[in-house]
Amino acid sequence: MAVSPASPARRTNRRGQATRESMLEAALRCLATGDPAAASANRIAKEIGATWGAVKYQFGGIDGLWAAVLQRTAERRGELPAALDPAAPLRERVAAIIDTLYEGLTAPDSRAIETLRMALPRDMAELDRLYPQTAAELSSWGRGWIETCQRAFADVDVDPSRIREVAAFIPGAMRGIVSERQLGGYYDLDEARRGLTNAIVTYLQHSRSD
Template sequence: MEDSTTTGDSTAISAKGTRLNRRGLQTRRHLLRVALHCLAEGGPESVSANLVARQAGVTWGTVQHQFGDVDGLWAAVLEYVAVEGGPMLADMPDQTDLAERVDAVVEMLWNNLDLPVSRALHQLRMALPQERSELETAFPRTAKAIAAWERNWADTVEHAFADLDVDRVRLARVRAMLPAAMRGLRVEHAMSTYLDIDAARIGLRDAITAYLSSDS
């Protein structure tokens, strides 16, 4: 089956390569929104295309017509979020001080990770194969969409620090570490814990600032 596309309503096609009419586009958007809701509100069991179909009130045949298979559905979810506005840095920080810039980026990422769409994407990523080769074999379109997300994140961080004199290799390392570090703090924040999350975020900010400003 051919890939379906979510690059825009005027160009959206079904998995069979046919252009979707208005009703088809409405069904597509409905399915994608239901999928995001299921993922955001549930646990690992929520990563089910059959559950999405039931919650959306459609048949599995409708899902197949729109996306081809479960790989096509999850890829479309990722693409839909990217188009509609995913958990990236929508407004670039403009602070000229490095510490303030790092703080702004950390704050925006912290807030974005609490959005329903971020929870949905986390559930989806956790349910997918963890080995890259297995993911690319079993879910090739989803893997491609995830790779696009990671490129987008890289571009976002580069853009956020483009006007500051920081080592680009060190910035790339920070970029790779930061989402995982922030997710870890989010998990601690959601638990009954005596950890001072605000102090931890300040420590993370100071460590990143020191690392990016160091010449050694």
């Protein structure tokens, strides 16, 4: 019995998905250059090799494209490493988080996110008004990161408010250390990471209930 060819609709869907994927990868490559001009609709369309109308057809507009870019990087980033074993000592868990961010923040995806965030409004209300899908994706990242840290220390006897505080300042602290790495500073960055790890561990340990 002969096998009937795929329907035109299925072929179109497959082509459309492939086009969408190639557009996302091209947008990420463009943003990862660090050029502030990369976060423009026309620049992205040129990098993709398509008209802005074609990009808009796939993503609904620049807001949809940015949201999809953030979703793609989140998918590739995944969860914190398996090194966060529930049986691991507190210091090992904190060090695993610090080491993961140290390496991850120098990856092309992280540079792309940084370029995009620099181009977005700083005011959260303005961001939500102009780019609601992008704002929602960034907001979900914040919630997800706090929840990840809460899971990482769920069985440790520490004040939950301190875990939230630590989760809030770790990304900024790590960006500072990574910036020193990129600029070629005079500091021993291994020592800086150990110092940050020790400070976090001490802060969390001192919140344990008696």
